[in-house]
Amino acid sequence: MTKIHYHVSFPNPDDHLIHVSLRFTVTRSGTVSLSLPVWIPGSYLVREFARHLSALSVTVTSKTGSVRHGFAEKVAKNRWSITRLAAGDLVTVRYTVWAYDLSVREAFLSGDRALLNGTSLFVVPESCLEEPCRLTVEAVASHPDWSVATTLQPEAVDARGFGTYTARNYHELVDTPVTIGHMDRIGFTVAGVAHEVVCTGASLRFDAARLLADLKRICQTQADFFGTVPFSRYLFHLHLTDDGYGGLEHRASSVLLAVRTDLPWPGMTEPHSDYLKLLGLFSHEYFHAWVVKRLRPRTYLRYDYFREQPTHLLWLFEGWTAYYDNLFLRRAGVIDETAYLRLLSDDLTRVLNNPGNQVQPLAEASFDAWIKLYRPHAHSASLFANYYTLGAIVACALDWQLRLRGSSLDAVLLELWHRYGRNEQGVSQREIFAAVAHHGGPRLARWLAQQVATAQSEPLTELIHRMGLDVEIERDTLPDLGVRWDERERNAGRLLVAQVLAGGAGERAGLAPRDEVIALERVRVTPSHWEPLLRRYRPGETVLLHFFREGVLRECRVTLGEPAVKAVRLSMRQRLSPSVAARRTAWLSARATGSDASDRRNQESDGRMTPTTTPSSAN
Template sequence: MKKILGIVLLMMFSISVKSQIKIDFEISFKEPQAHYAEVDMNIGGLGGKDYIDLKMPVWAPGSYLVREFSKNVEGFTAAVNGKAAKVQKITKNTWRVFNDGAAAAKIHYRIYAFEVSVRSSFIDDSHAFLSPTGVFMYPDGMIITPTTVKILPFGKWDKVSTGLEPVAGQKFTYYAPDFDILFDSPIEVGNQDVFEFKALGIRHEVAMYGGGNYDKERLKADMAKVVEQSAGIFADNPNKHYTFIVHNNSLPGGSGLEHLNSTVLAAGRNAYNTEKGYKIFHSLVAHEYFHLWNAKRLRPVALGPFDYDKENYTTNLWTAEGFTSYYENKILLRAGIIDQAVFLKDLIRDLENVINTPGTKVQSASSSSFDAWIIEYRPNENSRNSSVSYYSKGEIIGLLMDLEIANATNGAKSLDDVMKAMYQQGNAQKRGYTDAEFKAMVEKISGIDFTVFWKKYIDGTDDIDFEKYFSYAGIQADKEIASPGKPYTGALVKAENTVKVSSVLKDSPAWMHGLNVHDEILALDGSEITREMSNIKSGSIVALETLPVFAKKNIGDEVIISIKRDGLEKKISFILKENPKIHIKADYIDNPGLKQLNVRKRWMGI
């Protein structure tokens, strides 16, 4: 009893000491045009310690790559009692400040921020985007310490957008109950266009940077529909408020990163008035908002609490990210932003992508998840041959699992019920789930054994029996050769000053006969190939066999390709084959059975 009492007293003392620690940050911008932020960190209540170690995270949750944010730190200094204190860097991301028993220390450092990304900070004379894991240091062992952050906007900047709670009566000052919350709360500073909408009684702020041809009223209405459909799956919205930080730029497509009560999106500024661009934007909104539950609260056990010093491994990103990709389409369908024809078309496109990726026969979804840290964000010329994305494979697993559950229950249940039950279970247990727990819930909801399913599609690399699963919902799906009768090399080339091989697909003629990435293509059967003669726009990537010199070639023809490799010329010959890439034809059948209609209705949720 005395031993236990001693442990309790020690724990209470530890908590008491931590509760006395006071940490305040102040962020200013003396040279935003040079991409710098000034960070002042004041630490009080150190309680007689000889030194304190300050650490910078090495990665950003939601983006599974060690990014080494400490590389952007400059000019780290410390002061104690008004005098310079000794500082020693002891690891790549740890600075030791010797406070010699003083109760307080003042820290200053600069952050260089010039990477355009939803997961990294960027500063110029027009705005500052602060991705917190690359800006704020934390005292080692004190993640649970509360902090305040005061922003001093530069010049005529007059707005701050963040999911952090404002401190009453203090302009541009915010509170975080611990560093996990701080690190999960990006900050936009500048003159962004801010508008709001309410959904389910919750205030949602949209902060638009970079201009754009968006219609605010239309966005308010449709974003609210996306929010409502997402929350409807879980019958709960855990936020008091939510912030969308949107960076509009000149690039096509988009990207996003989820946070606890906010997200950062990158979108094409002039694409909002096109059907494709508008759909892409709302796909981003649906994806990242669905993460409010899936990955942030309904999460694999390894994804929180986080270790910011190193990789946090999980085999379940196929659920955390892949299922989120799957649900973005379902949410857009239910919100009325896409119709049933587009819904099916998009699923088929994504299914074709997985099936036509050679790596899908090499790497499983669980392995792809575990190896995210070394593969997903570090692709090379062979990645398509040796790996599959947990996003794309996870999306297809979600599709198959959803249809299997709906079919097994005659349309009474679906994957929605699994997600909701797992969310409620996680709230009750106050932790993430294991792979076994997720499987157990799928089996409980469906009433059938999923062991073979797991072995084939999650831990294995079996062919996807999509015809069977689509038939459950009254959809006829068949595969065919995408380009029948067309010759195929298996090499992609990129035209810059010369025409060079950019990738070679596994088991293709080019692969089998040794055509390499970076080989410069000089001639085909003696006919010279130059960028101008190839008709390829500079920087574009096309299939080698689409070059004009291949126009009269047929399947079965032998070709001799002259190349230059490492300054030396050589010739490679091979026989052209038919392209094995498949195309899937799918459509809703005219007279589905009652069970098929029940499955389809539950699956789509409309």
């Protein structure tokens, strides 16, 4: 097949139906199989995009000009077969896609905007993945103020961007999102490369100059770190709403979903926490342009869009990225050391409060992302590790240990980039461990292999101290019931159990998800009364709970546990030796790491994974 040409139109945006046509010329007589992807790279879940596709029809025009209606037999959930085709036939496939998922993963269309993600839209002849593609985006007659934003190569477009674009192949087409609508645009240049943020759904005033300045510093710092910008243009698609969060990376762009109030307001002096979260999302997805889109698992050199494609390496590709995203906010000067340590402390708190990190190894969590992380259930926190947050803390511990040896995780990552990423050769776990051994010695490589392959957790306190930091663990003031409440139901006035944590007081007492707690020691409880009542009891005491389960009143006795960890707090130690001060400064500013005699004598010291003490000072 040649001349693959897609055409999308939006006759009535308010019905959320995207009309798609595909035209191609048959080069060999016989049968053509068409398929629609089942997942989008970067989001590791089979999403069954075909569930939104309907009204597929086929028209065949022969070389002589005769036209007939073809027959497309559906042979699988996402696959169609067109038979009795002759060489030279022009095949036109038409269908509609219902698009009302405002996320970073699928297609969306409303009277306000549209987002095109190709994996959920474009059926493809299976033998044509490497063929050049064209995409025509038809203007929306009912919205003359709409325009188009994409990094696809324009071939013939109007001033608003409607018209025809080209892609080198299907891979590039589906890796290049398209935003359509009324949008705010802000642009800047990094290393001679144009960058742009297109923002839809803002609906309120925000400080665009502040966003531009902060984002430029982040992008410039990452570009300086890698020493190259691997794209000719970069586009952030920022879609704002009242409730949502997420991001998805692409080769020369990313799609971000955030709450509109996350944006900086005019006159803001200190960045608020939601704005820092947004900047961290920008940093995370931009970092992926190097790590994931180019430096990636060897098994992902060619994506298989039509079935699961697992890897054991998400602990690096997402975990290391999750470590660097906020670190680059600090290195770019967007936040100070105190703000960065607060963000790192939050990650440590999440790791400590996720019992599943003690059950599932990181490599297994990576491989099982398709069926576990992206499909959580009421017991997930007790069974599954999170390769984002735990992977980030392992990366941090690895970085600190490398710095004690006179190197850094920066050096390891740059070696992997230059060897396997810049030329897109793909990398294996063995090669990752080899790079760590090259910079930190074989013992450190074995430590990393153990952290990835097992679910062991060890103290991190010594490393924290040797990096010039102090750590304090704050515990809740209440005894622990060992459950987590359903926050939506709590806001509605009900105490409904969402999760029962493994090994906790609630599990030992027989509580279960969806239990509605109504009384403590025969006194009625509501969300507002729960804490004042529970505060009257101490850890180790046994209390009577009444609750409804499946509409039946029940009771149980719960022996209350010790207060749970509320927060880990890292802080800058004030009195440091020159060598420790230099090490900490190098980590936070990305300057070259030094080493002293003490470091060299201790270069085989073990790194540990969990903070356990609360020192007020250290030598």
